[in-house]
Amino acid sequence: MEKINYSEEKTKFxxxxxxxxGTLMDTESDNFAHLAMMKDIIHKFKLTIPVEDLVAKYNSLIFTKEMTLLDPDPLVQCFNPLRESTKKAFIRLLSEFRITPSSEDFSWFEKIYLKRHLEFIKLFPETFTLINWIRKNPSLHLGIISDIDHDYMDFQFKALGIRDLFDSITTSEEVKAYKPKKQIFQTALYKAGCKGKEAIIIGDSYTKDIQGGKKMLMTTIWINKFQAKNNLESKDEADYTVHHLKEVLPILQQLLK
Ligand SMILES: [Mg+2]
Structure with missing residues (x-):
């Protein structure tokens, strides 16, 4: 556990x-879901391409610029839900093989998308330990802030059996903005009925979760799984930096005692 910038001043969270x-959900399980989907596509459309290559193509199409912040264009103000990017990625993938999908193909892909994600998506095992510990304190609001579509989040949470464990779920689709834009954090804080300085945010993306949370004066815990050096010139803004979800509980115990 690396303590970076914690004020001794006591905050009531x-x-x-x-x-x-990537924070509660194991990113690798999402990769397995994509791999299975691409195998389905290869089989259905009789494509001759290694599945790993198709996954790479799909991933490069699905994660849009505004979502990944790889090359954000300040002039682009519109918001596209993940569902639209998924559909576009499917069309562009097939167009490389000179195939134009029919409406039946779209319905088939939607079903495959849900089926494979349901089949493969897994939570990190520490998720339940953390949630159970937080839920012992009934006065604490427990929420999710995620760059995802609302219906997907709802169905995935129900399938994982965790929907009722959270007081609020705030999605990018709901507020029509991806993290680190302020709107998504403001909406989550409004649902919790508290100010930013009374909240803690835990996430694996430095740019989205940590910088977004800091702008709202939240206390931030960055799960830097790949031990990536943030490439920003400013100093590290995370209050706490860890490398694994299992390191989060001792920090929460310290912050909330
Ligand atoms: Mg993440």
């Missing part, structure tokens, strides 16, 4: 927010 993908 009222809410804890988690990111979902």
């Amino acid at each position: 009222k809410a804890i927010f988690f990111d979902f993908g």
Whole structure:
């Protein structure tokens, strides 16, 4: 556990927010879902391409610029839900093989998308330990802030059996903005009925979760799984930096005692 910038001043925390993908949900399981989907596509459309190559193509199409912040264009103000990017990625993938999908193909892909994600998506095992510990304190608001579509989040949470464990779920689709834009954090804080300085955010994306949370004066816990050096010139803004979800509980115990 690396303590970076913690003020000794005691804060009464009222809410804890988690990111979902890569924080509570194992990113590798999402990769397995994509791999299975691409195998389905290869089989259905009789494509001759290694499945790993098709996954790479699909991933490069699905994660849009505004979502990944790889090359954000400040002039682009519109918001596209993940569902639209998924559909576009399917069309562009097939167009490389000179195939134009029919409406039946779209319905088939939607079903495959849900089926494979349901089949493969897994939570990190520490998720339940953390949630159970937080839920012992009924006055704490427990929320999710995620760059995802609302219906997908709802169906995935129900399938994982965790929907009722959270007081609020705030999605990018709901507020029409991806993290680190302020709107998504403001909406989550409004649901929790507290100010940013009374909340903790835990996430694996430095740019989205940590910088976004800091702008709202939240206390930030960065799960830097790949031990990536943030490439920003400013100093590290995370209050706490860890490398694994299992390191989060001792920090919460310290912050909330
Ligand atoms: Mg994440």
